[in-house]
Amino acid sequence: MGSIAAAVLFSRSGPPVETSASDEIRTAIPQATPEQSAKTSLAQDAQATESSMTTAKPSLANHLRELGACLSIHNTLRDDKENNFESVVASVRSELGDLEADSLDWKNTHVVLPSGEKRRLRLEIEGTGEQSTIRRLKYYGVDADDLPVPLPLSKEQSINPSDTFLASLEKEGRITLQEEARRGFFAGGAEVYHVEKDGVLSEFEISYQGKSFKCSDLETSQGRCQCF
Secondary structure (H helix, E strand, O other): HHHHHHHHHHHHHHOOOOOOOOHHHHOOOOOOOOHHHHHHHHHHHHHHHHHHHHOOOOOOHHHHHHHHHHHHOOOOOOOOOOOHHHOOOOOOOHHOOOOOOOEEEEEEEEOOOOOOOOOOOOOOOOEEEEEEEEEEEEEEEEEOOOEEEEEOHHHHHOOOOOHHHHHHHOOEEEEEEEEEEEEEEOOOOOEEEEEOOOEEEEEEEEEEEEEEEEEEOOOOOOOOOOOO
């Protein structure tokens, strides 16, 4: 018994085991499991991809600089311009004046019914002469190949349909896309056409003094413009 007690006492009174700072850090911080490391890596990759896409998307301000050079106007430029038509109007107002007309040209609405069926609404504005117009509604289903299939409408429903009737069709399900095109002109004489998808500027064209500047796919990283 005496020898055992002495052995225990000796082991407790022996010299301390040296530890390095890195050993202490590894002890204090739990090591990530392989699954946690994989999740972290995927999150970092996704964040890097999103950052890259954001960086790659040209800003509207760059396109507005091209607009000024094309039409030979001095337009207002700010790098924080939001991608909407109001930003374009604000940029050219000092040179082209206020937007005096801006009327609907056509409108597309995509709806998914509770059953999963898809519906497409297209409203077109057609000229009938003497500056008068009619609104014509076309209504479609969608087949297995995602191609539109015309659905019947009465004359009262398809020619100059009421806003109440249009709203009733849109409320039948969940709206997945709203696309709208408008035409107008500025006080300075320039004509303009623009399209917005879900409230985001997709394309626009301004014609002024024999020149035109057109941009398309502005809601994507493939946005591009032409001067002609």
